[in-house]
Amino acid sequence: MTSSNAVSNPATQRRVAFATIIGTTIEWYDFFIYALGAGLVFTQLFFKPAGEDIGLLLSFATVGISFLFRPLGAFLAGHYGDKIGRRAMLVRTLILMGAATTLIGVLPTFAQIGIAAPILLLLLRILQGVSAGGEWGGAVLMVVEHAPADRRGRAGALPQVGVPLGFLLASGLMALMTGVVSPGQAFLEWGWRVPFLLSIVLIVVGYFVRRSVEESPVFTEIAERGQQTKAPVVVLFKRHWHLVILAALVFVGNNAVGYMTTGGFLQSYATGRLKIDTTAMLIASTVASAVWFVATLIAGRLADSIGRRNTHLIGFAVQALMAFPLFWLVNTATLPGLYAGLVLLSIGLGLTYGPLAAWYAEIFPASVRFSGVAIPYAIGSILGGAFAPTIAQALLQATGTTTAVSWYILIATLVGAAATLCLRDRRGIPLGPDHEAEQASGATIFAPNVAHRELAAKP
Template sequence: MSSLPAAGIPTSQRRIAFATIIGTTIEWYDFFIYATSAGLVFAQLFFQPAGEDIALLLSLATVGISFLFRPLGAFLAGHFGDIIGRRAMLVITLVLMGAATTLIGVLPAFAQIGIAAPILLLLLRILQGLSAGGEWGGAVLMAVEHAPAHRRGRAGSWPQLGVPLGFLLASGMTALMTGVISPGEEYLQWGWRVPFLVSVVLIVVGFVIRRSVEESPVFAEMAERGKQTHAPIVALFKHHWPLVILAALVFVGNSTLGYMTTGGFLNNYAIAEQHLDTTAVLVAAAVAAVVWFFSTLLAGVLADAIGRRSTFLIGFCLQAVVVFPIFWLVDTGGLPGLYAALVLISTGLGLTYGPLAAWYSEIFPASMRFSGVSVTYAIGAVLGGAFAPMISQMLLEATGTTAAVSCYLLLTTLLGAAATLCLRDRTGIPLGPDHEAEQASGATVFAPREAADELSGKR
């Protein structure tokens, strides 16, 4: 698309990279600080009257319930993002997430206000889910639609880095607090609140940075020509619902395993079942986030070199190999075993997360792309990561063995790999509004053969 301005200018690319990485890091820090606290303190502070085991399940369930509202956030952000622009939605979702996180930091516990405490906690978690549902689509489109075709994989990995960075920041902050304050009475009283209140400063920084970037050139061209779709969600499900389901299942294969760490299950298992030190476990999680960061960067490079689909399949193969050993390592290796398990998980996660932004952006038409990537990602999160910690805890309690959890992780990994095989690699396809017909055809292996041949010929 020749009319896109300055897609390859290094200064512009650096500015977009910085804005998307900083913004998504802050968003996911807010999201993960909740998940980390859910495994450590929320059961005791907000759900204790239900009894120890049920309280933990309820606490982990609130992590998952917010995912049910991510599709709604994705619907809203996708609708308005395809109509009023990508940048505006990025700013709105950032402020919404920050407000919810800060309010959790000042929320009274069950001992102070009774049943209102868990109800308010759940409502604020729902606000986080709405924000997270709208955040991802805008961030990845700002990155990918600004990038030249041969660098979309790397550009798409920029907002993906916000997830491991946000997890690193959340784990690091919690580890700092549990290290400075003994994870006992003082931490339960006020120490856990500090990481939530820090969000105020982060949101101000993110707001200023995101306001400074230019609108996506693809959306700017659509707006100039008046080519926005007035009901993008309706058009998406009318014409592309099989594609939405298949692409969502790809993310299921990643997010289920991912939420073993970010959702708090593996951390809580290491602390509660293997009696490892809380701060040491959180430090291990932070180290794993660093590995996840670099494997995500590597995946972006690989996606440009060998294609999105091939990179995903390599990552899913690695995931399938490690789902049983990770628990064996934690059970028998103590803290070094936990480090090894988290490194193995993080390497596979990066390879199945880094290329996601570019691939999703290339399979949906420009006029409904924000809706497509946002809704697909949210559905994948609900079907995969949403209740993965709670399901894993239930399987562990019902069977008394982590083998059941490993089987569950293997099943979702194979499901993601199968969905990957059903999609075609669309590396380099033009993203602008002049190529809607080409973008709307040939994304799955079930599309007419001639559509795929035509697409291949044009490239």
């Protein structure tokens, strides 16, 4: 039987890390390619009868509505991930996301089948939301539960970098399609479909990579003992509801700001209002994604050295400082201003995203950890990112300026920072099932820090 303090050997850790990055990148590529499509083409192809302004709001609303179904994916994946394993759920969510994305690539437009087109588009986006809701928790636990205690921050940053990598891949491919392969009208006619159709190739690769890795050692031990919780979601909300709320609010501070770019609002604003070339905007988004990627990796290392909580607070400070300068720079309608705004914002996003995986995993007990990680992430994505592009667009249309959007970014950031201050850093806490009592206590500043007292007492 495995020891609750055991970790995988380095070769296994490397395989798990590689599989996690590949799978998460593919999953979020699919999710973000839709958001870019919403900002660039779906208004004309699926919502044109509503008019440009209303059509753009409706297009962004389909991005947000899918978030409402992410908790369903999190509940399902959390329930079965705590019962049948992390790896099995990762494979299922990957297939679901890929199938929905590929079908969007062959979907007829409003001009071809009328009102059925936006309805089908929304249904496929909902399937993407269900998949995304279950994906993240499994990916996080696979790497964090395989990692040694002093490297969990770095390990946990690996599924996180799949998000900027997915956006980098999506924005880079869209830039290639608009600028080289299918410029102008050709992009509207057929070019936009290619990035969606490519998903089927990526899913095949991701499937075989994920099937090749071993199950998490923590879940393996739970399964060997027959200690799976019968109703993990019920137990989670009965005993740890306060942690669910605080963890979700931490993510609000990152997600609302992140979806200014990944949700398509800034791309639509820059190409529509400011008349910046679409390909140039997409290239700038790609560069910003690369910065976000690097900042996320750095944040993982910082999380292991100065703590998850401190790294988050530094990141939220950067986001708050950039809330107004972001649009001051972008509104210059120049490429240097656009690059500077996106790059500086991406640094804050990376610092508030990199430590999240390890911190979430250390907050919740082993028996309900999949549910505990997945559900706050899904709730935080609804409260933060779901309708961030729609809200930003509505504020822009109502006020005529981006000042209100900056206030929105600042308020979301302060919410995340406040929740961060309410949680304790849990570096070094054992993750195995032998330590449920330690894991279930002292995660907030409002409760006795029993776990760390016991850790400090150990030789």
